[in-house]
Amino acid sequence: MASDLVELDRRAVLTTMATAELVTLDDLSRPTPCAGWTVGDLLAHMAAQHRGFAASARGDGADLAHWHVRPPCPHTPAEYAESADDVLTAFAVPDVLERTFALPEFGPEVTVRGEQAVGFHLVDYVVHGWDLARALGVDYALDPDAADPVLRIAEMVPDGPDRDAPNSPFARALPVDDGSAPLDRILRLLGRSPTWPDRPDR
Incomplete structure (x- = not known):
């Protein structure tokens, strides 16, 4: 799995870049599956995480400034593409x-080995890739090669009160049907309803 992580992550990021290219200025105010976040907020968060992970890969990630969302400008697909290229x-x-x-x-003082960090990044951009696609009303297909590793990592993400914090990227986990598709299971583990926004899910 380790040797494939970087390639799987690259493909996940490229998918988000292709989706971000579809975003118009009018789309920036659309709601997303991330409660309280618009498409502009989501792009800003995704760009900030790219910059933070890129800085960490270069040995400078302890500086929180790299992880902060930049001041509203508004946040655009161009800003996102620049940060994605960087990571x-x-x-x-x-x-x-x-x-x-x-x-x-x-x-x-938290540090992790690169293999774990890239795994975290991969999960983020599979899930946020779905978030962005869903907000825009376009299709999202999980890379079949990523399904098992992303599901394993998602199963290890702690559930609990920390997910209730403001700006948490993951809401509380929803009940998971072990017989459902891998993407649906990943989404539920990380607090997303696969049916968003069609109807409430439990």
Whole structure:
């Protein structure tokens, strides 16, 4: 799995870039599956996370400034594409999975091995890729090669009060049917209703 993570992550990010290219200025105010976030808010968060992970891959991720959303401008597909290119370049180095990544949003001294960090990033951009596509009303297909690793990582993400915090990217987990499609299971584990916005889900 480790040797494939960077490629799977690259493909997930490229999918989000293709979707982001569809965003118009009018779309920026659309709601998303992330409660309280518009498409503009979601793009801003996704861009900030790219910048933070890219900085961590380069050894400078402990500085929270890299992880902060930039002041409203508004947040555009062009800003997102720039940040996505940055993280893809940062992750393309041969030893990225062996590097130590600082993740200051989890605590000032928190570090993880590159393999774990890239796995976190992959899950984020599969789920946020779905969020963005759903908000725009376009199709999203989970990369079949990513299904098993993303599901395994999603199953390890802690559920609980931290997910109730403002701006948390994941809501509380929803009940999961083990016989459902991998994407539906991933979404439910990370607090998304696969039917959004058609009807409430439980």
